Amino acid sequence: MLVCGKLTPLFMASIVVQQLKDRSPLELKRPTKVYDEKLRIKIADLKLHPAIEAGLHLLNDDLYSAHFLVRKSQGQAIADYWHGILHRIENDFRNSRAWYDNADQPLLKHFFSSSEEAKRFCWACQNIVVDKNSEGHDVEAVKRQAMDEIVGVLDLAIEEFGLDARADVSDYYSSREEDKELKGQMTTGRVRREGRENE
DSSP: OEETTEEOHHHHHHHHHHHHHTSOOOOSSOOSSOSOHHHHHHHHHTTOOHHHHHHHHHHTTOHHHHHHHHHHTTTSHHHHHHHHHHHHHTTOHHHHHHHHHTSOHHHHTTTOSSHHHHHHHHHHHHHHHTSOOOTTOOHHHHHHHHHHHHHHHHHHHHHHHOSOOOSOOTTTSOOSHHHHHHHHHHHHTOEEETTEEEO
């Protein structure tokens, strides 16, 4: 869609979303570099809702940018779910399982029958990546499931928040004092959720 010879922000956002959804499935091992460096800036310039931007950064293997957004949005269901996925991609499986354990259940049930199933999926990823034991696991199927989950959460975020550019998303970022305190503890690794260490 052109307006005065330029692509509209909505159309540009749609192109970036589709480009990242169409990429080959992510590797289970932590990425060593950003998938497409040019997209890193484009994603930020789209001024999308942080829940969508975080998902696009995850699909682009830009873990630093994604982590910044999910930490800042802690306490929001989709951001917290992204946090679990992010830790799995970082191969921090213990923290990933903890985030899944505390995930918003209606959101989690889009992808897993229970938090126990989600944690089993994390264990499968850990077996393949860390333990170098793919016995009993279809590695390509696990990769596809990981990719389908990310694309699925992204689709839910787009459905909820839309692809329109936003001038201000400060209402999405956590501002409650207890969330600020929890964020500080989470970023320094000093928190326990229901007896489980978490970052």
